[in-house]
Amino acid sequence: MIKVLKPGLLSNIQDLGRTGYQKFGVIASGAMDPFSHRMANLLAGNEENESTLEITMMGPVLTFEQDTLISICGGDLSPSINGQPIRTWRSVFVKKGSELKFGGCKKGCRAYLAAAGGFAVPEVMNSKSTYLRAGLGGFKGRALKSGDVLETGKPSLHSLKMAEYLSKQLLHKTVAENDWGISSKLIPVYVGNPEIRITRGRQFELFSHESRVQLFNDVFEVTAQSDRMGYRLKGPSLALSELAEQISEAVNFGSIQVPPDGNPIVLLADRQTTGGYPKIGQVAAVDLPLLAQAKPGDALRFTEISNEQAQQLLIKREIELKELKQGILLKIRGGK
């Protein structure tokens, strides 16, 4: 059981999304940074799709009512337990009665807190993800508030084994971190002003020559009108070579659409299922975590890659992840 003393800016429960209902227009939702979400779960001994707490910019203050194995991955929002800083991208054993706090946003803007067993919230349409706009899923369909109490689910055998190992390291402390974590080679580098690899969108050719050049040569700022649905960008105004109403069709995580005012919008986890604005680009799946960690005021640069390269990069990332998963399992089986 985890008690919420302060909720933070936008702390909400997500898994990898609500699949199968987009044909009804029900949005996919899910973690904005799926990579960090999956890592946090693996380090807490969970399945990758288990629910985590997505923490945005300003983190919550939480107290643990029982011994809990957790992991925090993603952006570095300066987490500390009982005043002692803890590391991200690690398995961490937290003693009953401890208080988890977050401080400044050092790198990125979203952290993922996984607890062994996940969060015990009901599934709505096969998912624990919070659909904020419709007020459903997750914890009562909303972001956390002070006084909320989160129940955790039944920990897996892996979680129990990790917890047992770490509890022996506690001695007189209230917290124990694993002496191994995720290789820094695999952790995305969340710098401000990231370079994002994109492919051409379905309507790329309909844009003016100037706009097509500007897309890859200019800088686009993430504006304050940005949320889980999408980032509104500000930069050179992008225009079609001739005005044409588009036929609405499916959009995807990372689709870059351009409304008539010329300011592109990158669609993210809470995107609509279809859209009628022309799509000038599509963020490569492998770079979605970098984008999701960009915050208002950050400047983005887009680099073009081919569809083949985008899929190859994703496969490479997934192979690394698979090896990492095997590595974690070996450590656990070896009693570490």
Add this chain to the structure above:
Amino acid sequence: MKLQLTIFIAKAGEIMEYTVHPLGDNAVLIELGNEISEDAHLKVQTLTAFLEKHPPDWMIEYIPAYTTVTIFYNPFEIYQLSDGELPFDFICSLIKPLMVEMGENKAMEARIVEIPVCYGGEFGPDLDYVAEHNGLTPDEVINIHSSGSYLVYMIGFAPGFPFIGGMSEQIAAPRRDTPRLKIPERTVGIAGMQTGIYPIETPGGWQLIGRTPVKLFRPMDESPTLLKAGDKIKFKPISLEEYHHWEETEQ
């Protein structure tokens, strides 16, 4: 609710013309036409009816639209199955036989759904703009909008949001240049030649002309939306009093 049957029969063995396009690293968009038409709609309905009946094991889910059906897949799983072939290329090779197999007779049901709308006032802040844009009075816009018979071409953009065809050109109006950040649920709008209803509060660029008291999104129901692609719709103008009465009985 009245039910009416329409039947669409494709010539046996005929393969629909189509093109495929990547939509990100985990989806393929199948294009079955290049303009909004009942013909393209029937092709989309035929493909989705087939996908419902015989879901391919590699399909995660699909999104139908006016002229396209987009199918989502897991590129890494496909990569592992396909002996290292590029997932998109492998998926395209699977779609071809699927389109051949689909070229069989298909029948579909069209339901007629009546939707009450309270036009204008605070519910329809853009009714006057739509009237002015077309050189009409607001009442004329209401008459034209509510006398038509409409086809739900697709559901998308928001849960249960119907994209409806069959609106008269006389009341067409362009989308707003900058989308509104908040549009209340159940608002009826116009964008170009299309009319539609917002089921939940959401941002959007449509011109708003009225509101219905009927809920379009019912997340706890087995089929979570009132409308589905292929439905026929009729709009019925109601007064503000009738609107409030409807809304109370709906809750």
